Amino acid sequence: MRIIVQKFGGTSVASPEVRQLVVKKINRAKEQGYAPVVVVSAMGRKGESYATDTLIEVARTANKNIAARELDQIMYCGEMISAVVMAGTLQANGLDAVMLTGGQAGIMTDTNFNNARIMKIDSAHIIRLLKQGKTPVVCGFQGMSAEGELTTLGRGGSDTTASALGGALNAELIEIYTDVDGIMTADPRIVSNAKILDCISYSEVCQLAHQGAKVIHPRAVEIAMQKSIPLVVKSTFSDAPGTLITNINKGDTGGTAVSDRIATGVTYLANIAQIKIATNNASDASFKAFKTMAESGISVDLINVNPGQIMFTISEDVADRATDKLLQLGFKVDTVYDCAKVSVVGGGMREVPGVMANFVEALSKNNIQILQTVDSHTSISVLVKKADMHKSVTALHEKFSLSN
Numbered sequence: 543m544r545i546i547v548q549k550f551g552g553t554s555v556a557s558p559e560v561r562q563l564v565v566k567k568i569n570r571a572k573e574q575g576y577a578p579v580v581v582v583s584a585m586g587r588k589g590e591s592y593a594t595d596t597l598i599e600v601a602r603t604a605n606k607n608i609a610a611r612e613l614d615q616i617m618y619c620g621e622m623i624s625a626v627v628m629a630g631t632l633q634a635n636g637l638d639a640v641m642l643t644g645g646q647a648g649i650m651t652d653t654n655f656n657n658a659r660i661m662k663i664d665s666a667h668i669i670r671l672l673k674q675g676k677t678p679v680v681c682g683f684q685g686m687s688a689e690g691e692l693t694t695l696g697r698g699g700s701d702t703t704a705s706a707l708g709g710a711l712n713a714e715l716i717e718i719y720t721d722v723d724g725i726m727t728a729d730p731r732i733v734s735n736a737k738i739l740d741c742i743s744y745s746e747v748c749q750l751a752h753q754g755a756k757v758i759h760p761r762a763v764e765i766a767m768q769k770s771i772p773l774v775v776k777s778t779f780s781d782a783p784g785t786l787i788t789n790i791n792k793g794d795t796g797g798t799a800v801s802d803r804i805a806t807g808v809t810y811l812a813n814i815a816q817i818k819i820a821t822n823n824a825s826d827a828s829f830k831a832f833k834t835m836a837e838s839g840i841s842v843d844l845i846n847v848n849p850g851q852i853m854f855t856i857s858e859d860v861a862d863r864a865t866d867k868l869l870q871l872g873f874k875v876d877t878v879y880d881c882a883k884v885s886v887v888g889g890g891m892r893e894v895p896g897v898m899a900n901f902v903e904a905l906s907k908n909n910i911q912i913l914q915t916v917d918s919h920t921s922i923s924v925l926v927k928k929a930d931m932h933k934s935v936t937a938l939h940e941k942f943s944l945s946n
């Protein structure tokens with residue numbers, strides 16, 4: 543049996559008209575000899591009735607600090623509604639579709655509510671359905687713990703469901719259907735002349751996703767990479783071939799982002815706060831500060847430790863809590879709100895002189911203040927004020943000639 547996993551994101555299942563396009567994609571896969579396993583996200587985006595953001599809002603209206611477990615129970619409903627509607631649509635079009643929750647599809651997770659990790663997948667039920675010629679329609683984003691608790695896999699986690707099922711079923715291909723024609727050199731909502739990438743390595747797309755390109759969940763890429771199953775990101779709304787994610791880029795060693803492109807894409811992460819601590823004993827202060835952050839479950843990024851100052855960034859929603867903890871330790875803390883991280887990712891930038899100079903030139907020419915920078919072999923990131931975020935992405939995209 544040649545299994546294909548086809549995942550359809552929120553906008554791809556949002557209306558009856560679009561769901562007919564989904565039926566066509568599934569029928570085409572069947573005509574090509576595949577046995578499709580369909581995965582769906584909750585219908586629509588923020589503001590729409592059954593979207594995940596809407597469900598979160600409903601729960602938070604009752605209690606803005608509602609427990610993670612209870613939040614998972616309401617988030618679970620979005621994919622349930624979507625999968626029932628999609629299975630019904632397929633049945634109306636002559637397919638023998640069977641709706642499955644994450645648990646019914648055998649996806650077992652830990653109980654880290656809101657961000658559960660898949661521990662194992664029992665694929666027997668899906669295999670049985672496929673052998674009977676049925677088309678499973680699985681709720682993305684969901685799992686079940688050994689104790690029977692319902693969990694979710696982290697925002698954007700339907701991609702993870704698709705990859706994990708692909709891995710467990712030894713699928714030939716995993717298709718991620720969305721509202722853009724593939725992975726692009728930047729978010730097209732910000733850069734209108736962003737270009738589609740025909741092909742990209744797992745490791746490079748992982749970097750892009752970790753640095754904010756939310757077109758695919760980084761965990762989904764990691765899982766597909768472990769089993770070397772090709773992933774294709776493509777549009778439900780067109781017949782464009784999409785972006786193939788695989789190992790084929792020249793010189794790809796699998797571990798790091800590798801291609802011969804100096805710059806592959808520009809990404810951004812908003813809602814970041816910068817913490818600055820003045821100190822005359824940076825080693826001792828950084829030990830205490832980072833230990834406190836770790837004990838409070840706060841992850842830190844963009845770390846700079848200098849003799850007179852420690853700087854790092856955290857997510858803005860935990861900034862007040864982090865500042866309080868640091869003040870309690872007696873530190874002099876300056877918290878800068880409304881920041882954003884903008885990154886250029888490219889496997890070919892290692893050991894190429896002048897990349898940082900170009901990066902800084904693009905920003906300074908546009909009067910963008912740099913609050914902090916950090917670089918690795920395959921990326922350069924900068925912290926800017928959120929108000930400068932779009933301008934920074936556009937300037938860097940242009941400077942690195944990504945639309946050519």
Ligand code: ADP
Nearest residue numbers: 551552553720721725726728729731755756757
């Ligand atoms: P879905 O619901 O289909 O999973 P998402 O909203 O999660 O859709 O992801 C698709 C969106 O990702 C696109 O509409 C686009 O605005 C955004 N995006 C961000 N960065 C990129 C990028 N580099 N390439 C393509 N799309 C991107």
Ligand code: ASP
Nearest residue numbers: 583594683697698699700
């Ligand atoms: N519906 C979930 C979310 O909005 C999962 C997904 O769409 O991938 O995060």
Ligand code: MG
Nearest residue numbers: 551698756757
């Ligand atoms: Mg998504």
